[in-house]
Amino acid sequence: MINGVNAKDVAKLAGVSQSSVSRVFFGGTPVSEKTRNKVLSAAEELGYNPNEFARSLITKKTRIIGLVMKGVENPFYPQVLKEFTTAFKKLGYSILFVQTNNEEIQKEDIDMLLNYNVAGIIITDAMLSLKVTNDIKKSKIPLVLFNRKAEKNDFLSVCTNNLDASRQIANFLHQKGCSNMVYISGDRNTSTSRDREQGFIETLDKHQVEYKIYESDYSYEGGYQTAKSIVLKGEIPSAFFVANDIMAMGVLDALRKHSIEVPLATKVVGFDNIAMTNWPIYNLTTWEQPISKMVEKTVNYVMEEIDNYTGIAGNIEIEGQLIERSTT
Amino acid sequence: MINGVNAKDVAKLAGVSQSSVSRVFFGGTPVSEKTRNKVLSAAEELGYNPNEFARSLITKKTRIIGLVMKGVENPFYPQVLKEFTTAFKKLGYSILFVQTNNEEIQKEDIDMLLNYNVAGIIITDAMLSLKVTNDIKKSKIPLVLFNRKAEKNDFLSVCTNNLDASRQIANFLHQKGCSNMVYISGDRNTSTSRDREQGFIETLDKHQVEYKIYESDYSYEGGYQTAKSIVLKGEIPSAFFVANDIMAMGVLDALRKHSIEVPLATKVVGFDNIAMTNWPIYNLTTWEQPISKMVEKTVNYVMEEIDNYTGIAGNIEIEGQLIERSTT
DNA sequence: CTGAAAGCGCTTACAG
DNA sequence: CTGAAAGCGCTTACAG
Known part of the structure; x- marks a missing residue:
């Protein structure tokens, strides 16, 4: 009209x-x-x-998908957004975009989506409050937690296999001869950061390698400041595993600032494989999250549930791979 | 329901x-x-x-705004997206997000928005084909071209004042004693790149400063390669003005690769003031686009037109400012 | 293959 | 301040 x-x-x-x-x-x-x-x-x-x-x-059907994103600062998300938009467009679906700053999605964040009776909901990098969980379950709208794993399996979650990834990274650094490592975490109440930490330290324990854990926040600034304080204490490890790329870049810049040569004096591994990791100034060794596959799985699940709602839940974990560059 | x-x-x-x-x-x-x-x-x-x-x-009203974005690769856009989403949410409006790769928006790109009878449309960084222009005009849906200026004033366009910005940048570099400069353009069929070029060179002409123009594409890789080829020819100017930050970072990395010291051997000025320009490794002098103000103007216009459609068109240009950092 | 009619869930004159 | 009724633009049994 x-x-x-x-x-x-x-x-x-x-x-x-x-x-x-x-x-x-x-x-x-x-x-x-x-x-x-x-x-x-x-x-x-x-x-x-x-x-x-x-x-x-x-x-009584809509061709709208609600996409709730937390934090667009990290270049990982625009990439995810682009892939979802493109994939759903091909299927004749539109994206209703919601931006939130809450790690735990509240009712008000998605009330709008419910009013529009969206056909499906995708939440990136956040969890759901109990109230929202119940509302969504009742409404029989398929929902996917993208890049977050829930403790309770109320919904489908799609992630890369963070445990496996961090184990492989630990093994890789161990084989490179690193005998003393640091893990810089993201927000510690996120499943991604916890899984990356767990896989990493349990592997180091197995090899009887020493490590320290520093808590940070998934931001460049956080990585920079954390590395700086480590350097100032003179406790430079033989390797850093950093919970995402953007923090790892902060770490690299802090090391450079203090003239600590990478990969000679210490090594750095990130996570995500965002486009910038390939920039010559960083050239960061990292773990590639298979975004396209993750998006594909998510889209397929949502479409199937739209067709025939089952409410099936669980965790889908997709294998990624180590991208070796010049920081290791 | x-x-x-x-x-x-x-x-x-x-x-x-x-x-x-x-x-x-x-x-x-x-x-x-x-x-x-x-x-x-x-x-x-x-x-x-x-x-x-x-x-x-x-x-016969909707509370949906259609937001059409071209190219989410540049971190400038996620920031814009976030501001729009937040601003409209406060007003009770939702964002229907469309991602396109066309510099000239085609009917199919926004047909979906018309089907949903959106209350307003915002197009970032792209122009409209004639067919779309007519359709929108007929439908009386308010539309804003964000960060693009049209030659014909069919719609309102909201930009920073690119001409003024590039004149000030030219004057600034001239006063620093640069006697021979390079402008690295973005896609040359964009109004932003053209305006930045025009203001820059007309000011240099006035000061009788030599310059060369290189055409690039607004990408990091484009900036890197362009600067590399300039360096390899041994034609290093006393300053580079680069049409956006992400390209300027490519330029800086290429210069660093060839051990050309900035700001001693040459200077670099970018455009946008994206968050990364502040990273210590770059610390790029740039022009701050006043995103918040641009978004505010856009939102106000759209809301007014929703209330009372006039179809008024024109160009709103908002003043930005030079952010001096260590590359000049 | 086609048309007349019912009804989706809501808002809004209208009458009280 | 409240309710009964019309109608927004569409899809879909139903009957032909």
Whole structure:
């Protein structure tokens, strides 16, 4: 119903019923070629656009996906956003975008999505409050936690295999001869940071390698300051494993500032494989999160649940890989 | 209409009419305190959410803003996205997000927005094809070109004052004693790159300063390669003005790679003031685009036009400022 | 294959 | 302040 033209107007001009107009645009019962052509040219002439709201009202379905993102500062997210938008567009779905700063999504964050009766919800990098969990479960809207693993399996979560990744990173650094390491965590109440920490330290324990853990916050500044304080204490380890790339870049810059050569004096491994890790000034060894595959799995799940809701939950973990560059 | 509860159900439980339920949630005619309370508690009990689609159908208004973004690679855009989302959320509007790769928006890019009858459209960093221009004009949906200036004033465009900015940058570098400069452009068919080029060279002409222009593409890689080729030819200027920050970082890295000291051997000025310019490894002198103000102007305009459509067009240019750091 | 009619969930004159 | 009723633009049994 743009510029005031509706299906009735088209029907009148085409000399057919409104039902036929609907059938041409929506499918369902077949329409004769002749009718189709009359409708199409009338629609073209009038500039008709079917009103999605009326359609959704009657079909009780929408073709909108709610995407809730926390923190767009990290270049990892724009990439994720782009992939989701592209994938859903191909399927005829639109993205209703919500930006939040809460690590735990509150009702108000997604009330809007519920009002729009979205067909599915994807939450990146955040968990859900109990109230929201119940609301969503009741509404039977498929929901995916992207890049977060829940303790309780109320929903599907899609992540890279963070435990496996951090084990492999620990083994890799151990084989490089590093005998004393540091893990710089992200926000410690995130599953990603916890899993990366756990896989890392349990592997180091096995090899009887010493380590220290520093808590940081997934930001460049956080990585920079943490590394700086380590350097100032003179406790430079033989390797840093940093919970994401953007912090690892902060670490590298702090080391450079204090003329500590990488990878000679110490080594640094990040996580994510954001585009910037490839910049020559950083050239950071990191773990590639298989974003495309993660997005694909998520989209497939959501589409299947839209078709046929089961509410099936669990954790999907997708294997990533080490990208070796010049910081190790 | 989440979990199947509608206004009628609430009305029944509350023992009032559907009209009263509507009035409690929508406003309009006043409702007695008693009725309000009955409605509210019934709604709470049933978990009622008003259906936005039915509401939009009847009011012929939506509370959705279409946001079309080109290229999320540059960290400038996530920042813009965040500001728009936050600002519109406060006003009760949602964001329907469209990602495109077209410098000239085609009908298919925004057909979806028209189907949803969005209240307003914001296009960042792209122009509109003629067909789309006509469609939008006819539909009377307010539209803003954000960070792009149109030659023909069909719509409102909101930019920083790129001409003024580049003149000031030229003067600044001239006063620093630079006698021979390079402008590295973005995509040359964008108004932003053209304006930055024009203001820069006309000011250099006035001062009779020599310059060369190299065409690039607004990407890190583009900046890196362009600077590299300049260095390899041995034609190092006394200053580079680079059309955006991300390219300027590529330039800095290329210079560093070839051990050309900044700001001694040459100087570099970027554009945007993205967060990374502040990282110690870059510490880039740049021009701050006043994103918050640009977003505010845009949001205000859209809201006013939603209230009372005039279709008024023109260019709003907002003053930015030079941020002097250590590359000059 | 086609059309007339019911109905999706809501808002809003209208009458009281 | 409240309720009954019309109607937004569409889809979809239903009957032909």
